[in-house]
Amino acid sequence: GQNIDQPTEMTATEGAIVQINCTYQTSGFNGLFWYQQHAGEAPTFLSYNVLDGLEEKGRFSSFLSRSKGYSYLLLKELQMKDSASYLCAVLDSNYQLIWGAGTKLIIKP
């Protein structure tokens, strides 16, 4: 079966750095997405990785290792507004998105 694992919840301090991990086992691989979702709102796109390595976009970076079936989202200089759920999703060989359950990130002052 297809599976995506993320930690259920993480806590970090304002101004710090946090890394949210995602491991996956899917039927094929055509890329990995990270989305941000504030409580009660729609998910919004953060990043897409299809090649190994680190993609940096402002305070957010996303890393992919296809051989390990592993990705992480790195958030720097945390702000209170970063409190949200972060969803990992993999595009499988049929070009269908397989979603993880999401990681709820709590930022403390």
Added chain:
Amino acid sequence: EAQVTQNPRYLITVTGKKLTVTCSQNMNHEYMSWYRQDPGLGLRQIYYSMNVEVTDKGDVPEGYKVSRKEKRNFPLILESPSPNQTSLYFCASSSTGDLYNEQFFGPGTRLTVL
């Protein structure tokens, strides 16, 4: 403004009373999809459509119907809602010209079936 709209945003109904949740996008996207989101389970795909008159089942299609008669609209129909369909529903769209592109989500519809 490029957007996906859903209506209604909130709905409380009773078991067995047919309902339709509308979804419309103004980005000329070919691909549209319906998800439900439940605590601890993440997003689960109900149905998707690659283009007009083309629809396919997702992971949890039972109890739902969809249609794609126009490119911009993709309504979700619950013929006989049951309490286990109480959930938060999202419609999404993207361009199949580049499937690696982001999906744009509607604001969500919170449905309660009593």
